[in-house]
Amino acid sequence: MENVNLTSATGDALVERIKSGGRAEAEKIISDAEKYAEETIAAATRQAAEYAEKQRLSAETAANDILRGKRTLGAIEEKKILLGAKQSIVETVYLRVVQKLNKTTKAEFLALADRLISKYAERGETAVLAANCPASAEEVEALASAKALGIKATGGGKFNGGIVLSGKTCDKDLSFAALCAAARESTEAEVAAELFG
Numbered sequence: 001m002e003n004v005n006l007t008s009a010t011g012d013a014l015v016e017r018i019k020s021g022g023r024a025e026a027e028k029i030i031s032d033a034e035k036y037a038e039e040t041i042a043a044a045t046r047q048a049a050e051y052a053e054k055q056r057l058s059a060e061t062a063a064n065d066i067l068r069g070k071r072t073l074g075a076i077e078e079k080k081i082l083l084g085a086k087q088s089i090v091e092t093v094y095l096r097v098v099q100k101l102n103k104t105t106k107a108e109f110l111a112l113a114d115r116l117i118s119k120y121a122e123r124g125e126t127a128v129l130a131a132n133c134p135a136s137a138e139e140v141e142a143l144a145s146a147k148a149l150g151i152k153a154t155g156g157g158k159f160n161g162g163i164v165l166s167g168k169t170c171d172k173d174l175s176f177a178a179l180c181a182a183a184r185e186s187t188e189a190e191v192a193a194e195l196f197g
Contacts, residue, residue, distance in 0.1 A: 110135050127164075161176035
């Protein structure tokens with residue numbers, strides 16, 4: 001091996017050179033680390049902002065969906081209430097018809113009974129008159145249709161207005177409530193249209 005004679009000045013210069021190279025390398029490492037930290041922080045900040053925006057949009061969409069659903073339910077409930085009110089009004093119309101029929105005069109009742117007997121009665125049936133009937137059993141028996149079919153009449157029926165034709169095999173309910181119920185089946189849509197347009 002060769003002997004190298006190093007002087008103190010050369011050694012100091014070499015040490016200084018090593019130190020300065022180490023400092024430069026350390027400064028580069030620190031600079032790279034700081035740059036990496038800044039880039040990482042900037043990327044994390046961007047990702048956090050993007051995530052926050054996505055969450056905000058998702059929450060906004062969910063809130064709008066809930067609001068739309070509540071509005072739809074509210075509209076359905078409103079329509080149900082309106083329909084219930086309309087049905088109640090139509091029901092009242094038919095109840096008033098029954099009430100009006102129960103207020104018929106004797107002559108009006110006898111004319112109606114004559115039509116009902118001639119249309120629905122069979123020979124030998126009994127016409128049971130409602131307890132609140134304005135005519136007597138004798139007056140109903142005296143009707144032309146009742147005489148022609150041999151219809152007997154009796155009073156005191158436990159129903160509200162009208163007559164019931166009672167036969168050997170079945171009874172025919174011609175009470176005012178039954179007549180209105182039958183008429184309602186075919187006229188309810190027309191009545192509702194007239195009332196509510």
